[in-house]
Amino acid sequence: QEKIYLKDYKGPAFSVDSVHLDFNLNEDFCRVRAKSAIKQLTAGSALHLNGVDLKLIAVKINGQELQPTEYQVTAEELIIPSVPASFTLEIETQLEPQNNTSLEGLYKSSGIFCTQCEAQGFRKITYFFDRPDVMTSYSVTIEADKKKYPVLLSNGDRIKTEDLGNGRHKAYWSDPHKKPCYLFALVAGDLGVIRDTFTTTSGRKVNLEVYASHGKQDRCWHAMDSLKKAMTWDQDVYGLEYDLNDYMIVAIDDFNAGAMENKGLNIFNSRLVLADSSSATDTDFHSIESVVAHEYFHNWTGNRVTVANWFQLSLKEGLTVFRDQEFSADMTERAVQRIEDVDALRAGQFAEDAGPNAHPVRPESCMAVDNFFTMTIYEKGSELIRMMQTIVGRKGFRKGMDEYFRRHDGQAVTTEDFAAAISEPNGKDFSQFKRWYNQSGTPVVSVLEKFDAAAGEYHLTLEQSCPPTPNQPTKEPFHVPLMMGLLDKNGKELALNCEHITQNTDGKHLIELKDHKKTFVFKGIKERPVLSILREFSAPVNLHWEASEDDLYFLMEKDTDSFNRREMAQKMGLRVLSNLIAKARKGEALQVDEKYINALSAVIRDPNIDPSFKAKMLQLPSYAVLAQVEPVLDAEAFHKARVTVRKTIAKMNKAALLETYRQFHGVEPKSRDTKVFGHRQLKNQALSYLAELQDPEILEIVNKQYWDAQNMTDRMTALTILADSQSEYREKALQHFHDEWKNDSVVINKWFTAQASATSRPDVLKDVMALTQHPTFNLQNPNNVYSLLRAFSANIVRFNDPKLNVYEAYADKILEVDAKNPQVAARLCSAFNFVQKLDPVMKDKALTQIKRMVAAPNLSKNSRELLQSALT
Numbered sequence: 001q002e003k004i005y006l007k008d009y010k011g012p013a014f015s016v017d018s019v020h021l022d023f024n025l026n027e028d029f030c031r032v033r034a035k036s037a038i039k040q041l042t043a044g045s046a047l048h049l050n051g052v053d054l055k056l057i058a059v060k061i062n063g064q065e066l067q068p069t070e071y072q073v074t075a076e077e078l079i080i081p082s083v084p085a086s087f088t089l090e091i092e093t094q095l096e097p098q099n100n101t102s103l104e105g106l107y108k109s110s111g112i113f114c115t116q117c118e119a120q121g122f123r124k125i126t127y128f129f130d131r132p133d134v135m136t137s138y139s140v141t142i143e144a145d146k147k148k149y150p151v152l153l154s155n156g157d158r159i160k161t162e163d164l165g166n167g168r169h170k171a172y173w174s175d176p177h178k179k180p181c182y183l184f185a186l187v188a189g190d191l192g193v194i195r196d197t198f199t200t201t202s203g204r205k206v207n208l209e210v211y212a213s214h215g216k217q218d219r220c221w222h223a224m225d226s227l228k229k230a231m232t233w234d235q236d237v238y239g240l241e242y243d244l245n246d247y248m249i250v251a252i253d254d255f256n257a258g259a260m261e262n263k264g265l266n267i268f269n270s271r272l273v274l275a276d277s278s279s280a281t282d283t284d285f286h287s288i289e290s291v292v293a294h295e296y297f298h299n300w301t302g303n304r305v306t307v308a309n310w311f312q313l314s315l316k317e318g319l320t321v322f323r324d325q326e327f328s329a330d331m332t333e334r335a336v337q338r339i340e341d342v343d344a345l346r347a348g349q350f351a352e353d354a355g356p357n358a359h360p361v362r363p364e365s366c367m368a369v370d371n372f373f374t375m376t377i378y379e380k381g382s383e384l385i386r387m388m389q390t391i392v393g394r395k396g397f398r399k400g401m402d403e404y405f406r407r408h409d410g411q412a413v414t415t416e417d418f419a420a421a422i423s424e425p426n427g428k429d430f431s432q433f434k435r436w437y438n439q440s441g442t443p444v445v446s447v448l449e450k451f452d453a454a455a456g457e458y459h460l461t462l463e464q465s466c467p468p469t470p471n472q473p474t475k476e477p478f479h480v481p482l483m484m485g486l487l488d489k490n491g492k493e494l495a496l497n498c499e500h501i502t503q504n505t506d507g508k509h510l511i512e513l514k515d516h517k518k519t520f521v522f523k524g525i526k527e528r529p530v531l532s533i534l535r536e537f538s539a540p541v542n543l544h545w546e547a548s549e550d551d552l553y554f555l556m557e558k559d560t561d562s563f564n565r566r567e568m569a570q571k572m573g574l575r576v577l578s579n580l581i582a583k584a585r586k587g588e589a590l591q592v593d594e595k596y597i598n599a600l601s602a603v604i605r606d607p608n609i610d611p612s613f614k615a616k617m618l619q620l621p622s623y624a625v626l627a628q629v630e631p632v633l634d635a636e637a638f639h640k641a642r643v644t645v646r647k648t649i650a651k652m653n654k655a656a657l658l659e660t661y662r663q664f665h666g667v668e669p670k671s672r673d674t675k676v677f678g679h680r681q682l683k684n685q686a687l688s689y690l691a692e693l694q695d696p697e698i699l700e701i702v703n704k705q706y707w708d709a710q711n712m713t714d715r716m717t718a719l720t721i722l723a724d725s726q727s728e729y730r731e732k733a734l735q736h737f738h739d740e741w742k743n744d745s746v747v748i749n750k751w752f753t754a755q756a757s758a759t760s761r762p763d764v765l766k767d768v769m770a771l772t773q774h775p776t777f778n779l780q781n782p783n784n785v786y787s788l789l790r791a792f793s794a795n796i797v798r799f800n801d802p803k804l805n806v807y808e809a810y811a812d813k814i815l816e817v818d819a820k821n822p823q824v825a826a827r828l829c830s831a832f833n834f835v836q837k838l839d840p841v842m843k844d845k846a847l848t849q850i851k852r853m854v855a856a857p858n859l860s861k862n863s864r865e866l867l868q869s870a871l872t
């Protein structure tokens with residue numbers, strides 16, 4: 001099948017000085033006229049323009065209409081073999097946005113015209129150079145019915161709006177900044193808006209607007225506040241200011257991704273804009289803040305400097321994720337933010353890197369460009385940037401970023417260009433570091449310790465390796481920055497006397513492991529020290545370290561690096577769970593290690609631990625992590641082990657957990673302060689531990705919390721617990737939530753997810769399939785699909801239930817979605833990434849379904865690419 005390769009990349013043969021787009025929007029068709037000023041860069045080149053699903057009306061060169069013999073139209077291109085050195089090209093096409101279910105290009109959502117062009121949606125609007133390295137200036141006119149579409153938006157500056165007198169009106173827009181076509185956007189509809197302003201450091205007054213369907217304006221203020229925070233942060237931290245007079249965000253109900261950074265006109269999935277305390281959880285507020293910031297940060301990292309080709313996607317995405325993570329760390333609590341980011345990386349990206357679709361951060365080939373929008377490109381990409389910052393220090397990193405913009409503003413560049421801009425001004429050699437971009441797989445770093453009391457020396461031997469991944473059987477050693485420290489028996493940091501230890505400009509101690517294996521000798525050590533390594537998770541690796549239990553418990557309590565305190569709790573949790581899983585698989589009785597329970601009990605009772613950090617300390621490793629570290633994905637054994645540990649913790653700490661719950665429940669229920677979020681998280685976690693006891697008294701508390709809830713966080717916590725129970729309260733609460741929110745396209749998704757995520761109920765498959773037929777569920781709405789079907793596949797316990805034919809039912813749904821919307825279907829396919837981890841019977845079941853899907857006629861190349869690799 002048509003694969004594309006990085007090695008085949010060639011720069012553009014033409015440049016475009018400017019383009020004017022004229023849209024005439026109607027109920028049953030849309031006419032697009034594109035007029036471009038084009039120059040040949042390579043003399044004698046034939047003109048190849050991308051275009052898909054378009055009806056071509058006319059082509060003109062320098063005002064002269066071409067005869068059909070003078071051009072050629074294929075399924076994906078318009079080819080004009082002979083063109084002048086410099087010319088004006090006019091193309092007229094006709095589209096049917098109302099029938100566009102792929103939600104890329106120009107489409108309609110709840111009566112609103114909108115666009116999604118990244119990665120290759122612009123070719124569904126007109127024939128053009130649909131590649132990011134062709135940047136040009138855009139002017140746009142939009143004509144539509146004035147009543148139905150009073151709001152007409154595009155990128156850049158609002159020039160004017162004309163009333164055409166016949167019930168129609170026309171808006172004129174002009175974007176002064178050159179951009180690639182994937183950043184083009186248009187919105188036309190009847191929308192409500194909220195407005196504010198922001199004045200930049202150099203005095204530019206920017207009009208800020210957030211649009212949403214009428215009646216939802218009240219829920220837009222958090223997005224607006226987040227935008228202003230992001231604008232301030234980018235000025236303070238990177239000296240980057242906004243560069244237009246208007247910044248618009250539009251919330252759309254049917255949207256494949258989370259949001260899109262179109263120049264000056266971000267289009268967002270409604271779920272990442274709309275929020276108030278009765279409709280959104282604390283987590284929603286946090287996600288909105290970080291995604292609004294992410295899209296805003298793209299204005300510099302992505303838009304001003306963009307990618308030369310899609311293989312470089314991480315240039316903008318990895319960097320922008322890194323920037324939004326740092327922003328969130330500054331807005332909330334750094335250590336807790338880091339823990340959350342690493343949890344997500346491990347659960348998602350490490351799994352991807354260990355599965356059939358593993359790929360490098362800068363891939364070499366692909367079938368569907370849209371399959372590049374992965375956790376590897378985004379989250380691992382962000383870790384690469386973080387490592388660069390760790391190596392050169394914050395000051396050095398800022399120097400490098402300044403240099404990056406100095407060199408490349410207005411250009412389309414590569415990850416190599418970025419690495420050079422960071423390393424060169426800092427006098428660093430990144431040639432080995434760049435392997436992180438080319439080699440896939442999660443490296444393993446093994447730790448071996450030796451203490452020589454007589455010599456007063458501590459020897460630390462580090463050895464790295466990386467498992468084989470598709471097309472990459474062997475790997476070269478990585479450049480791994482390992483932040484570390486040595487602690488004395490009281491938990492005090494020892495002076496590090498070792499010739500290979502460096503200290504970055506932030507004062508952090510680093511080992512830069514570049515060899516396959518190396519021993520580091522620390523001198524002047526009188527007593528056996530306790531090692532704390534990979535602090536702050538300074539590199540995206542799996543650490544193999546057979547630390548003693550005593551050391552792990554010591555670090556859990558005493559490490560000065562908060563990330564590692566929690567990391568050691570996870571490590572112990574994994575040891576305990578693995579042990580129980582092995583026993584469960586043999587049918588033996590499960591007894592939880594007492595020391596571990598005691599350690600967690602001590603955490604529960606310690607009044608000096610910050611609540612949000614305590615909540616992280618008390619989390620058990622997730623099912624997704626178990627699925628990676630265990631040799632076999634045995635859903636039943638995982639569930640038995642995890643529930644047993646949770647139950648034991650709850651039983652041993654019932655009074656203390658109840659006390660925690662009562663201490664924070666109902667305190668400032670409407671507050672959105674980070675501290676209060678933390679309190680709520682801890683008390684809700686206490687409640688969910690207690691619910692494991694299935695004690696009527698506790699279920700009553702849960703039920704009461706549902707009905708009395710004064711914010712969505714409390715309501716959803718209670719609903720999620722009830723949805724996973726056999727309690728008499730379950731149906732009534734679910735019914736109530738449904739009745740309350742059935743007409744709210746954003747909130748009703750929580751109702752789907754609560755039911756799809758139940759791990760203890762045996763009937764989840766039945767529930768989920770029944771919900772796909774429910775009147776509020778629409779298979780063409782991506783949020784509905786993600787919150788029901790994707791949430792179900794993330795429910796590792798029930799999705800891999802050997803007693804049911806889950807895979808078959810799920811494959812049917814993938815095929816159904818694929819026929820309408822390949823991008824959404826492809827996202828569902830990742831559920832099969834674990835196939836090699838299943839036992840032979842389950843694996844066979846999964847492979848049968850994968851083969852059936854691959855053989856389906858008309859399967860999209862998006863889905864095919866992901867499924868096929870699972871077969872090889």
Ligand code: B3K
Nearest residue numbers: 118119257259260370373
């Ligand atoms: N760049 C967009 C993602 C577009 C997805 C295209 N299939 C959102 C973001 O990363 O900011």
Ligand code: ZN
Nearest residue numbers: 294298317320
């Ligand atoms: Zn992004």
